Amino acid sequence: MLPYGQGRSYGDSCLNDGGKLLRTAGLDRFISFDAESGSLRCEAGVTLGEILRLLVPRGFFVPVVPGTKHVSVGGAIANDIHGKNHHRAGSFGAHVRKLELLRSDGEAQELGPDDQLFQATVGGLGLTGLITWAEIALRRIPVAAVRMEAIPFAGMDEFLSLSEESDAEFEYTVAWVDVLSRSQRGVFFRGDHAAGAIHAPRGQAAVPLDVPAVNALTVRVFNAAYYAAQKLAGRSRLQHWDPFFFPLDGVAHWNRLYGRRGLLQFQCVVPTPEALRALLSEAPPSPLTVLKRFGPARSPGMLSFPRPGFTFALDLPNRGEETFAQLARLEALAMEAGGAIYPAKDARMSAETFARSFPRLGEFSAHLDPAFSSSFWRRVHR
């Protein structure tokens, strides 16, 4: 069996072909919130969006958020997710004070950061048992606004110096890059929680059906238009937190733009700027290529993905063999550079790559729950 939260992992790490899934959607109760310390205890199926909906009005924010708010707390822990503030806050697991793990022998254990089993469970891809509840340290924020800046850049040198300068001054930093442009131009986003009146966005666009709209031509057009639009919108803006952190949540079923065969995601981390340049020069056309420099924080999990270096993510329409070959090339480059591939976004890495990405794999394996498994695990574990 395998715990299944919101199913937002891109690959097969949240799937269990031929086995059972334990849906945690019903574990959606809050347990307690202490407004003095910002400590929130809730069941594992509660989504980050639900926490934000309830607690942003009371002046609190989730310490680490990914690109979508539709993920469960259990999933956030199991993948030890990271956000645009990794350079400041580290990964999600660093903010978990306690969790309860239910093992298949029926025993429920309350674990804290010093426990080996806790360190196996954070980033443990649901393979150590079922997280039933967790206690997370939330952070205080002034109001629901984010003061953000969007700075167009031309080329990697500019990206690197912007990272250097911005990570020191801003809580949230991330860059979008147009891999089709020869110069590797892009837009650098940086922001901070800010005071200021701001209205929540109203309404939601939706993609009604599968339209294979993403191809080399549309990506070219989209990238040029996006770059121009960001330039026009002006450098500094006050934005509501929701569209700042979760732009794609504003478009329901955006994945349908990739057609019936869907998309494949790829994300890796490499230690050096040189390795990042090499990856970018090989990157196939993608409307969503994102870069971020990870901070120095040591991740709490044995299989945590975030580590010092540069992380790079892209979406590709799934064209079968062709796409897999492109991904294999990127994987080889990341491995050459001594990097790692992110399981939550992987559909094809080899067992060897997995072992090289996660040096503590042997240590982790000792903590597996014998009744738990996943499609991903059976694929990458020798």
Add this chain to the structure above:
Amino acid sequence: MRIVVLGATSAIAQAAARIWAERGEELLLVGRDPQKLEAVAADLRTRGGTVETVVHDLDRDQAGLVGRVGAPDVVLLAQGVFGDASRRDRDPEYAESILRTNLISPVRLLTLLAPALPPGSCIAALSSVAGDRGRARVGVYGASKAGLDSFLSALRQRLQGSGVRVLALKPGFVDTPMTASLPKTPLFASAAQVGRGIVRAVDMGRDAVVYLPWWWRLIMLAVKALPEGVFKRLKF
């Protein structure tokens, strides 16, 4: 508002109670299982509600509870069991226990409670579309809901002019633990969706039968219109 939730651990009752809790209402939760009840209460408190709990077996005793609920503005009656089909259709004791929870207990309770309710208050009882026509698949569950619908209709008429409203809430298929064993079709609504519908119906001052989502009214009109000769041969 003061709201009493009977069968407070029901997924649909929880969904409605969450909306009320986030508005800061005062809730009294009644249920059988102390552990589950406490989990629901903690959730609602965290969301901003003022919450008290009463551990009480509504199947066994109704009179004892009436004295403890005071004069609420809203009574949400949500105790109910679906029953397991293989036992339901063979074991008379088991069939009776479903009737006791879904029909006898609400009837006894409302008989005692209705006269004690202040003008302006509202009884909102969870029934089901299953009460509209007996289908093989719902068996005695449908019968219990048909009985409840009929009783609520009578009560609504009896309380006209007293200022007490009687809402019969009739959800269709809802994705809850009650329907865990059923394959999910596009007809399924989420508990949260049905919860919103319940709160809206109470807010709007409805005093009638409310289908949740609303289009079940049309589906059930068609189902009820089928001649028995046709209906009995159908497999749905």
